[in-house]
Amino acid sequence: MASHSYASSYPINAKDLDVEEGIKNFFENFYRISDTGTEEAHEKYADSFTQDAELVMGLKRGVGHSEIIKIRRGMWEHVKERLHTPKKVFPFGDGEIMLYGDVRYVLKDDRSANVEWAARAKMVHEGGKWKMGFYQVYLDPTTMQNAK
Numbered sequence: 001m002a003s004h005s006y007a008s009s010y011p012i013n014a015k016d017l018d019v020e021e022g023i024k025n026f027f028e029n030f031y032r033i034s035d036t037g038t039e040e041a042h043e044k045y046a047d048s049f050t051q052d053a054e055l056v057m058g059l060k061r062g063v064g065h066s067e068i069i070k071i072r073r074g075m076w077e078h079v080k081e082r083l084h085t086p087k088k089v090f091p092f093g094d095g096e097i098m099l100y101g102d103v104r105y106v107l108k109d110d111r112s113a114n115v116e117w118a119a120r121a122k123m124v125h126e127g128g129k130w131k132m133g134f135y136q137v138y139l140d141p142t143t144m145q146n147a148k
Contacts, residue, residue: 095123113147
């Protein structure tokens with residue numbers, strides 16, 4: 001059995017806690033795109049990731065552009081409107097970021113739900129732009145099932 005430790009990793013220096021302006025702009029734009037359900041927005045959403053990126057959305061997992069597009073379309077299958085409110089970003093350095101916020105959904109049957117979420121992202125600077133090489137969202141899927 002591998003050795004175990006209860007010690008966590010911590011940012012090494014204050015520079016690790018800085019968030020570059022380009023990353024701030026990336027996330028503002030990313031959630032704006034996330035709240036738009038058009039085919040054009042689906043493509044822009046997928047373009048927010050590197051070509052070999054991994055997306056984990058609850059229990060769904062996809063790697064690469066085509067699988068991310070498939071997950072993205074599925075995210076809109078029962079949703080008429082959504083509005084993300086990212087509240088805080090926690091940088092760790094080396095492009096690793098944790099985020100949390102909430103998202104309000106209006107379903108196609110006009111029921112609505114407000115869902116808290118947290119996410120982990122690994123940012124990559126590619127072709128002069130920030131993109132995600134990894135993005136995992138943690139949320140309670142039963143909230144949507146219990147929408148009112």
